[in-house]
Amino acid sequence: MLKMLVTLLILSLSSTITSSLNACENCIPITHCVSASQLVARDRSEKTGQILRKNICGFDSRVSLPKICCNNINQSIDNQETGEGTTSKLSNHHNVNLLPTQCGHIVTQRLLGGYRVWDNEFPWVVRIAYRNRDSNAFQCMGTLINSRYVLTTADCLIGRRILGVRVGGRIQSPECTNICESDVQDIGVSEQITHPEYTSSSRTLNNIGLLRLRNPVDLSKENAGVICLPVTDEHRLKNVTGSTGAVSYWDENGSELQFRYHATISTTEECDLYVNKNRNYRRDLAKNSICTVIVNNHRCESVPGAPLMLIGSDPDSYSYYQYGILNTAKSECGPEIYTDVRKYMTWILDTIKS
Incomplete structure (x- = not known):
């Protein structure tokens, strides 16, 4: 070669x-x-x-x-x-069968608003645990794409001491008054994989990574599930500009609750301008990105690795599909930058293994 x-x-x-x-x-x-x-x-x-x-x-x-x-x-x-x-034709890729067809199950649809996530509404959103100097902490999100792989950003992997991932979390129903911890799964990591052409100097390019878990997640539990990925032409070629998606993350600031908010996808031109803000203009920085504007969000906070999800149709039902991975966290309100998952589907399929 x-x-x-x-x-x-x-x-x-x-x-x-x-x-x-x-x-x-x-x-x-x-x-x-x-x-x-x-x-x-x-x-x-x-x-x-x-x-x-x-x-x-x-x-x-x-x-x-x-x-x-x-x-x-x-x-x-x-x-x-x-x-x-x-x-x-990614649908003919030799690893496509490693992505479950039963994925992105919608528990219920809700109107815009409502920041607390209902029990098991997004069971594929997991927390990545790190070993810090004085303590251990969850600092990034990821999504289960099958029982052995978590999709996240390269930023969340490079130079980081990862302990493992946590699947599931605190039960959030009104009936939960005493013991509010569900049956979580804490699983170690056997491999940290970053895109080979990611560089920290241009953090919006190729900012994608995978974690291979040491043991498979038990997907029979209600608080564990997998997100759908845009494999078919119908989902990869979809014009998503102007669409409103859901973003979900776990809050570790004392509450340990899962939250969601809505975000509307900006035009390519708007994204190009935002990505190049406060730096020398380079058109290529935004080419594999999706930018969004948060809708009616009073929290104005997020966690890197959180998924941007849109509802897509299958032959028999509707499911959540992951279109973006949040690049970096920020505390102020404003546009957000996501890695466009559609642009990296071949890399994902080439990288995962049974």
């Missing part, structure tokens, strides 16, 4: 060297770009060669290799997945 990748690009350099080279942040030797290897493995046609040639940004004389705009290659793969290029 490595030899093919280098040969493909070196043979094309003569036709590119006379044109101006690309300027980009992530200009690295071709062999260091994971997305380039994935693209060649998936498609060895002339179209792939054109994509590689188009994104040449220099030459590393130390190792005698061409350099390439790696983030642009990643975007080319994303375009194929979301239908902007040749649509990839």
